[in-house]
Amino acid sequence: EVQLVQSGAEMKKPGESLKISCKASGYNFDIYWIGWVRHVPGKGLEWMAIIYPEDSETTYSPSLQGLVTISADTSMNTAYLEWSSLRASDSATYFCARSEAGIGTGFFDFWGQGTVVTVSS
Amino acid sequence: SVLTQPPSVSGAPGQSVTISCTGASSDFDVHWYQHLPGAAPKFLIYGNYNRPSGVPDRFSGSKSGTSAFLAISGLQAEDEGVYYCQSYDSSLGGSAWVFGGGTKVTVL
Numbered sequence: 001e002v003q004l005v006q007s008g009a010e011m012k013k014p015g016e017s018l019k020i021s022c023k024a025s026g027y028n029f030d031i032y033w034i035g036w037v038r039h040v041p042g043k044g045l046e047w048m049a050i051i052y053p054e055d056s057e058t059t060y061s062p063s064l065q066g067l068v069t070i071s072a073d074t075s076m077n078t079a080y081l082e083w084s085s086l087r088a089s090d091s092a093t094y095f096c097a098r099s100e101a102g103i104g105t106g107f108f109d110f111w112g113q114g115t116v117v118t119v120s121s
Numbered sequence: 122s123v124l125t126q127p128p129s130v131s132g133a134p135g136q137s138v139t140i141s142c143t144g145a146s147s148d149f150d151v152h153w154y155q156h157l158p159g160a161a162p163k164f165l166i167y168g169n170y171n172r173p174s175g176v177p178d179r180f181s182g183s184k185s186g187t188s189a190f191l192a193i194s195g196l197q198a199e200d201e202g203v204y205y206c207q208s209y210d211s212s213l214g215g216s217a218w219v220f221g222g223g224t225k226v227t228v229l
Contacts, residue, residue, distance in 0.1 A: 035218070037162075045154075045162065045205050047218040061217055095161055104209055106218065107152035109173065111161040 002026040004034075004096050004112035011118045012086050019082040020115045022096030029077040030054040033099040035108060036070060036081045038092040048094075050102055051079060059102060086119045093117075123210050124221035131227040132196045140224045142189040142206035149209040151189035153182055156223070157202040165204070166191060193226070201228045 007021040022034065035050035049060045053072035060070070069082040079096055094115045097108035125143045132138040145151050153166035164173055166182035169189060181192045189206055206221040 037220075039156075044203075044223040045156070045207075045220040047207075047220060050218065059217075097162075105150045105168065106209065107150075107164065107167045107207060108154075108162075109164045109167070111163070113161055 002098065002110045004098065004110055006094075006096060006112040006115045009116040009118070011120070013121055014086060014088055014119055016086050016119075017082070017084050018086055018117065019080050020094060020117070022079045022081075022112050024077045024079070024098070027098075029072075030074050033102045033106065034072060034079040035097050035099060036068075036079075037095045037097060037108070039095065039114075040092045049081070050099070050106075052102055053079070057102070086117075088119050088121075091117060091119045123212075123219050124206055124208060126204075126206060126221040126224045128222070129225040129227065131229055133229045134196055134198065136196050137192060137194040138196060138226060139193075140191045140204055140206075140226070142191070142221050143187065145184070145187050145189055145206070145208045146210060146212075147187055148211075151182070151184050151206050151208045153180075153189075153191045154205045154207065155200075155202055156205060162205070196226075196228055198228050201226055 003025045005023045036048040049070040051058045051070045072079045096112040098110045099106040130138045150168045154162040155165045156162045169184040170182040179195045183190045203223045210219045
């Protein structure tokens, strides 16, 4: 059974760093893309970044390039999303999700349960 | 978003509703997700009209040119939630996955 299990809720202050995780099981982690999608209540879903764990090829949303870092550890079957300096506007629920393709016809067939990130002074 | 959806649609139980998604590239497929309150998004339709196993045949998708559609027939209370279309865009100064703004389905 394919499962994506994300790390727990986080409460941070502006300017702090954060790394959230997404542990995969039930399939060959290396050869499926993992993406991150954020949800702000009332604002819909926003695709952020995607990575191919086998060779760490990454693509970022043009609007988020440089603001977050996506990575993957194939030995741990885990993908990560990292911020070096959080802003209040980063408060959202973050979902990881799996895809067979990184571009073109890709879609997310399995999703993690979500990680709530709250950034407030 | 480059994909435009109506903010909301509604229907009585048993009725049908259709959600549009305009602005998609004719070169790329459109996919659909259901996002119920408090849950992770659920994969509903892929490749414009294909249903994954386990998705009821009350849900159907179609695409014509740059517009895609999700139809829900026999509306049920459990269908109430937000529905998103998703595709790919290579014109945003870079390549990007894109979601529509979402359509809230209300069962009256």
